[in-house]
Structures are given as C-alpha cells and as structure tokens.
Amino acid sequence: MGLDHARGGEAALEAVKPAPFEYHAPRTVEEAVTLLAEVAPRDGRVLAGGQSLVPAMALRLARPAHLVDINAVSGLDRLRVEAGDLVIGACVRHAAFDRPAAGGPLGTLLAQVARHIAHWPVRTRGTFCGSIANADPASEWCLLAATLDATMVARSVRGARAIAAAGFFHGAMATALAADELLVEVRVPLLAADARCGFSEFSRRAGDFAIAMALATYRLENGVMTDARVGIGAVESAPRRVGEAEAALNGKRPGEDAFRDAAAAVARAAAPVGDIRYPAGYRRDVAAAMAQRALEGTVP
Amino acid sequence: MKRGITLNINGRDHPVQVEPRRTLADAIREDCGQTGTHTGCEHGVCGACTVLLEGEPVRSCLMFAVQADGRRLRTVEGLAHDGQLHPLQRAFIEHHGLQCGFCTPGFLMLAAAALERDPAIGDAALLEVLSANLCRCTGYKNIVTAVRAAAGEMRIKK
Amino acid sequence: MEFDNTLEVPLPPAEAWRVLLDIRRIAACIPGAELTEVVDERTYKGKVAVRIGPVALSLVGQARLEEVDDAGHQAQVRAHGADPKGRGSTDSVIRFRLEPAGDATRVLIHADVKLAGSIAQYGRGAGMIQSVASQLIAQFGETLKSRLAESASGGEEKPAAGAAQPIPGLTVLGKAAWDSITRGAEKPPSKP
Numbered sequence: 001m002g003l004d005h006a007r008g009g010e011a012a013l014e015a016v017k018p019a020p021f022e023y024h025a026p027r028t029v030e031e032a033v034t035l036l037a038e039v040a041p042r043d044g045r046v047l048a049g050g051q052s053l054v055p056a057m058a059l060r061l062a063r064p065a066h067l068v069d070i071n072a073v074s075g076l077d078r079l080r081v082e083a084g085d086l087v088i089g090a091c092v093r094h095a096a097f098d099r100p101a102a103g104g105p106l107g108t109l110l111a112q113v114a115r116h117i118a119h120w121p122v123r124t125r126g127t128f129c130g131s132i133a134n135a136d137p138a139s140e141w142c143l144l145a146a147t148l149d150a151t152m153v154a155r156s157v158r159g160a161r162a163i164a165a166a167g168f169f170h171g172a173m174a175t176a177l178a179a180d181e182l183l184v185e186v187r188v189p190l191l192a193a194d195a196r197c198g199f200s201e202f203s204r205r206a207g208d209f210a211i212a213m214a215l216a217t218y219r220l221e222n223g224v225m226t227d228a229r230v231g232i233g234a235v236e237s238a239p240r241r242v243g244e245a246e247a248a249l250n251g252k253r254p255g256e257d258a259f260r261d262a263a264a265a266v267a268r269a270a271a272p273v274g275d276i277r278y279p280a281g282y283r284r285d286v287a288a289a290m291a292q293r294a295l296e297g298t299v300p
Numbered sequence: 301m302k303r304g305i306t307l308n309i310n311g312r313d314h315p316v317q318v319e320p321r322r323t324l325a326d327a328i329r330e331d332c333g334q335t336g337t338h339t340g341c342e343h344g345v346c347g348a349c350t351v352l353l354e355g356e357p358v359r360s361c362l363m364f365a366v367q368a369d370g371r372r373l374r375t376v377e378g379l380a381h382d383g384q385l386h387p388l389q390r391a392f393i394e395h396h397g398l399q400c401g402f403c404t405p406g407f408l409m410l411a412a413a414a415l416e417r418d419p420a421i422g423d424a425a426l427l428e429v430l431s432a433n434l435c436r437c438t439g440y441k442n443i444v445t446a447v448r449a450a451a452g453e454m455r456i457k458k
Numbered sequence: 459m460e461f462d463n464t465l466e467v468p469l470p471p472a473e474a475w476r477v478l479l480d481i482r483r484i485a486a487c488i489p490g491a492e493l494t495e496v497v498d499e500r501t502y503k504g505k506v507a508v509r510i511g512p513v514a515l516s517l518v519g520q521a522r523l524e525e526v527d528d529a530g531h532q533a534q535v536r537a538h539g540a541d542p543k544g545r546g547s548t549d550s551v552i553r554f555r556l557e558p559a560g561d562a563t564r565v566l567i568h569a570d571v572k573l574a575g576s577i578a579q580y581g582r583g584a585g586m587i588q589s590v591a592s593q594l595i596a597q598f599g600e601t602l603k604s605r606l607a608e609s610a611s612g613g614e615e616k617p618a619a620g621a622a623q624p625i626p627g628l629t630v631l632g633k634a635a636w637d638s639i640t641r642g643a644e645k646p647p648s649k650p
Contacts, residue, residue, distance in 0.1 A: 017321065017323075017326075017342075018321040018323070019321065020319065020320075020321055021320060021321060022301075022320070023303075023320030023364070023366055025366075043514060045512055047364075050362055050363060050364075050367075051344065051359075051362055052511075052512075053512055054323075054343075054344065054361075054362045054363070054364075055343040055344045055345075055362065056511075056512050056513055056580065057321075057512075058323075058342055058343040058344075058361065058362075059343055059576055059580070060543070060545065061512075061513045061545055061576055061577065061580050062511075062512035062513045062514075063514075063543075064512060067320070069366075069367065071367065095356070115428075119347075119429075119431065119432030120357060120410075120413075120414075120429055120432055121347065121350055121357040121358050121359050121410065121432055122344070122359065122362075122432075124353070124356045124357060124358050125358055125359075125362065125363070134511060135511070136511075137589075170593070171589035171590070171592060171593055172510065172511075172587075172588075172589035172590065173510050173511030173512075173589075174511075174589065174590075174593060205431075206428065206431045207431060207432065237588060237589035237592075238589075273459060273461060273588050274459060275459055276459075276578075
C-alpha cells in the first residue's frame with residue numbers, strides 16, 4: 001500500500017510526507033564535516049533533534065536533498081563544566097536540563113527556561129545546539145546565549161572556530177554559521193554564585209512559540225545591582241541585550257522602581273515588527289511586561 | 301532507495317525495508333502493521349503519534365524510521381499484559397477519557413511515560429505533561445481524571 | 459506587513475538613480491535572481507531565490523516599475539511572485555527614494571509585503587520575513603558596491619556571493635547583460 005504521494009505531481013498541495021533525500025549517518029565529527037562540505041552546496045543539512053526541521057519537511061516547505069544525521073557521532077553528548085563554562089555538546093537534548101546541569105544559579109536558570117520549550121516529547125529529542133543553529137526568533141536558548149554571551153564552537157573541513165554570541169545571530173533563522181559548518185558545542189559562562197536571575201515568557205497556550213520573553217541577571221554589591229544583563233527574545237528578528245534596560249538597573253537597589261524603569265526602557269528600545277497575529281504595539285507591551293516579570297523573579 | 305532496518309516494538313523485532321524519508325510513525329503503522337499508533341497532524345503538534353523510545357515519549361511523526369534502527373520502542377499495543385488491560389486503559393474506559401479514540405493512544409503512551417517515571421506526580425506537573433497532546437472530543441477533563449485514577453492504582457502497586 | 463530599510467550606494471544620486479533603474483543590472487546583483495523576460499521597459503519577469511533557515515523558496519513572477527519620478531528620484535516597484543511548488547506567493551509594493559549622503563547616495567526603501575500560503579504560516583512573524591528581506595537588501599547592496607568598484611577598475615566578473623543563494627552565481631542572461639553593460643557603457647566615477 002502506498003502512502004508515498006511523492007512520485008511525480010510536484011504541485012501536490014496535500015502532500016504531508018517529506019520529499020526524498022539521501023541519508024547519511026556519520027560516526028565521527030571528521031566524517032560529519034567532510035560530508036557537509038560535500039552536500040551543503042547541494043542543499044544538504046544537519047539532522048539533530050529534528051523537532052524544527054522535520055515539521056518543515058513534512059509540510060514540504062523544506063526539501064533538503066541530503067540529511068547528515070549527527071545523532072550517532074561520538075563525543076557530541078558532553079555536558080560538563082570546563083574552565084568556568086558549561087560546555088553543551090551538539091547532541092544534548094533539552095530534557096537534559098530538567099535537572100540542574102551545573103551547580104549554582106546557571107543550572108537553576110537552565111532548568112527554569114527548559115520547562116518553557118514546547119512539551120516533554122519534543123524536549124526528549126530536540127537539542128540545545130540545534131535550537132541555536134536554527135535561530136528561530138522565539139528560541140529560548142538563543143535568548144539565553146545572547147544574554148549570557150555564550151560562545152558557539154563550529155567545525156568544518158577548514159577547522160574549528162569560536163563565534164561569540166554578539167556576532168552570531170544575524171536575523172530570523174540566520175546565523176554566522178557557514179552552510180557546511182557543524183555547531184559542535186556551545187559554551188555558556190557560569191554565573192557568579194551570588195548572581196540573581198529571572199526568566200519570563202508569554203504565549204497563548206503552554207508550549208506555543210512565545211509572543212515575547214525576557215531574561216535578566218545581576219549581582220548585588222553593597223545592596224545595589226551591578227553587572228546587569230537584560231535580554232529580550234521573540235520580539236525582534238533575533239534576541240539581544242537591551243543596554244538601556246541594564247543601565248536602568250546598575251547602581252540601583254533591586255525593587256519595583258528600578259524594575260519598572262527597566263521595563264519602560266525595554267518598551268522604548270524594542271523594535272518589534274507587527275504581523276497578522278500580533279501588532280507591533282502589542283508585542284512591545286508584552287515585552288515590557290516580560291522584562292518586569294523576569295526582574296521580579298530575581299527577588300527570592 | 302530503501303534500506304533494511306529492525307524496529308523493536310514491544311519486545312518484538314520487526315525487520316523492514318524503508319526509504320530514509322519514511323517517518324517512524326508510518327513505519328510502525330504500515331511496515332510493521334502496528335496501527336494502534338495514530339497519525340493526526342503529521343507535523344509534530346497533536347501528539348497522537350506519541351510512542352516510547354527507551355522509556356521516553358517521542359513524537360514518532362518527527363523521527364525517521366532509520367533513526368530508530370535497533371532501538372526499543374513501546375506502543376499502545378504493548379500496554380495490556382497477559383490479556384489484562386493496563387491500569388491506564390481501564391481508567392480511560394471507566395472515566396470516559398475517550399470518545400472517538402483517535403488521540404487516545406498518544407495520551408496513553410504519554411501518561412504511561414509520566415506515571416512510570418513518577419506515579420506520585422503532582423496535579424500541576426501532570427497538567428503540564430498532558431498539555432502536550434490535543435483532543436477534539438473530550439474537553440480534556442475526563443482524560444486528566446482517568447490519568448489521576450490510574451496514577452493512584454499504579455502508586456499502590458509500586 | 460510594512461517595513462523600512464536603507465542602503466548606501468557609492469555614487470552621487472543622479473548616477474545611482476540611473477543604475478537602480480537598470481533592472482538587468484539590479485537583477486545581476488541580487489544573489490539567486492534571474493531575469494527571464496523583458497515584457498516592456500518597465501515590466502520584467504524573472505525569479506528570485508530566498509531562504510528562511512531550511513526553507514529554500516524560488517519565487518517566480520513579475521516586477522513592474524511604477525510612478526517613476528526622475529526629478530525627485532523616487533519610484534515604486536510592484537512585484538508578484540509565486541513558489542512553483544505551491545508553497546505560497548507574495549504581493550509586494552516597494553517604494554524607494556534617493557537622497558544625497560555626502561558623495562554617495564542613501565536609498566530609503568519602504569516595503570509593503572503580503573504573503574499567502576504555507577510560507578506565510580511558517581514565517582510566523584516577529585520579523586522573520588522582514589529579516590529575510592533585510593538580508594537580501596544588504597547582500598544586494600554589498601554586491602552592487604563591489605560590482606561598481608570592479609567595473610570602475612576594470613576588474614574580473616565574480617558571481618554574486620552571499621548566504622541566500624540556493625542558486626549561486628549569475629545566470630546566463632544576467633551575466634551577458636552585465637557584460638554588455640560594463641564593456642560598452644560609460645563607467646561610473648572611480649571610488650576608492
């Protein structure tokens with residue numbers, strides 16, 4: 001019995017089966033990048049968790065000619081602290097963060113953020129690094145990487161390179177990665193033991209893509225906030241820190257006044273684009289509210 | 301170009317020939333004949349295709365069958381044991397947790413994974429887990445009641 | 459949805475205006491763009507390739523120059539394109555206006571893009587479409603700049619480079635058109 005509508009009939013609008021592709025399952029990073037060098041120019045892509053790629057393929061929006069499945073590549077499941085960073089390998093699933101993956105505030109923050117990513121069955125397969133490489137504007141991990149200044153490590157036949165978060169996210173679904181580069185790990189700097197953090201996201205239903213989200217951290221010195229970081233995501237085409245909001249926090253005592261000022265700064269600084277679902281003004285309002293809630297969440 | 305793989309479903313090996321683009325859901329249903337697993341949206345939103353991969357719930361429409369070669373899968377057909385319905389199955393019947401039954405296998409496998417992990421799961425956490433799947437008939441209330449009831453029974457047995 | 463972009467062209471406004479209205483030249487600077495038919499001096503058929511993450515779309519259609527104001531250096535392009543695989547279509551109205559910026563020209567672009575079909579659903583919003591458009595415009599700007607610099611110094615042809623290129627390099631028509639433009643025509647003033 002054939003459920004394969006794919007043969008012939010390009011305009012089969014009701015086709016919900018992926019188009020044919022060649023499948024590769026390398027065992028080492030060297031094999032994987034060699035394959036990518038060959039197939040990326042011919043629309044070859046990496047398959048990790050597949051939770052974003054496979055739906056696009058099922059709807060036939062994406063029709064990669066080659067898939068390089070990295071799930072069997074050895075050494076990509078590292079999740080450990082090294083030299084002050086939490087190193088997250090390419091095959092580490094969202095579910096790995098349910099329990100604190102590192103000591104201190106970072107581990108707690110990661111667990112808090114992970115709960116907002118889709119649902120449990122998606123988190124079983126989807127990967128942290130896959131989310132970073134995919135660069136969906138509403139990706140929680142992208143917001144985290146941008147706000148905490150993570151470093152992305154990419155490998156290709158040309159070697160390895162480290163890309164700082166500040167230059168990594170170019171726009172919606174666009175990053176600094178070359179088509180034949182494999183993101184092998186992301187390094188997130190550990191937060192200071194006394195760092196405070198908060199995260200807040202709003203969507204219409206649990207698990208939906210966020211309308212807006214915010215991540216905030218700071219430390220206290222002599223009772224006032226210092227080293228503040230405030231990031232917003234899902235609001236613009238890529239996540240970013242909002243310097244004006246951080247300036248509204250540094251040097252102030254944590255509390256309603258400073259938090260409100262920071263949220264107002266987010267409202268002024270954000271440049272949301274309106275679309276068919278949410279007008280720009282609405283997204284702006286929700287972004288400010290998320291910044292406020294994230295900051296309120298920093299107070300124990 | 302088909303390739304040979306083996307899907308281990310509910311403890312039994314199924315050697316099949318599949319194209320790489322064959323989703324795990326379709327392979328389970330069409331190539332292995334286990335049609336308890338349902339395909340609803342086929343793009344990862346509804347959860348009707350939920351199966352357990354080494355004890356963890358996954359959306360089988362978002363995996364390619366070739367990726368599950370040699371891995372241990374459990375589907376709804378594996379819930380009943382020695383001719384006895386699983387506590388979840390009995391609870392769904394008793395508490396009217398299904399009407400058309402289309403979403404039911406997905407909910408059963410999702411709930412089975414949750415309760416096997418922690419039969420003492422709290423109310424809020426259970427709602428969070430079950431919100432992963434969609435049902436068009438029941439309005440969800442009886443599904444939650446049924447899972448709660450089964451959890452009670454499974455907790456006692458543990 | 460509506461959004462704005464700007465572009466710098468390293469030519470004075472009158473020259474920049476001439477270059478920007480030269481559709482063949484423009485098409486040659488957009489990575490993955492191909493001109494297939496000149497219907498009349500204002501109407502062109504062709505295709506352009508865009509990429510949103512794993513989704514590579516080819517939009518086939520028509521662009522028409524309207525409301526051309528030679529004195530005020532502004533014009534409007536109305537474009538319609540559809541994906542031959544049935545994944546969606548776009549109707550866009552793009553207004554652009556030139557203003558001097560020192561020795562160069564700033565091009566102010568205001569786009570009103572309507573999307574229909576699966577691609578509209580996939581690009582959920584929050585700037586996804588705008589981001590792709592911005593990337594295309596930025597790459598176009600870079601390519602145009604380097605083309606102008608090359609033809610000023612009589613340099614070799616290089617294919618249009620950039621991230622959004624499911625179809626890399628110039629098409630046959632594009633290259634031939636570009637060669638005929640740069641070989642025989644007046645050269646733009648050389649810029650460092």
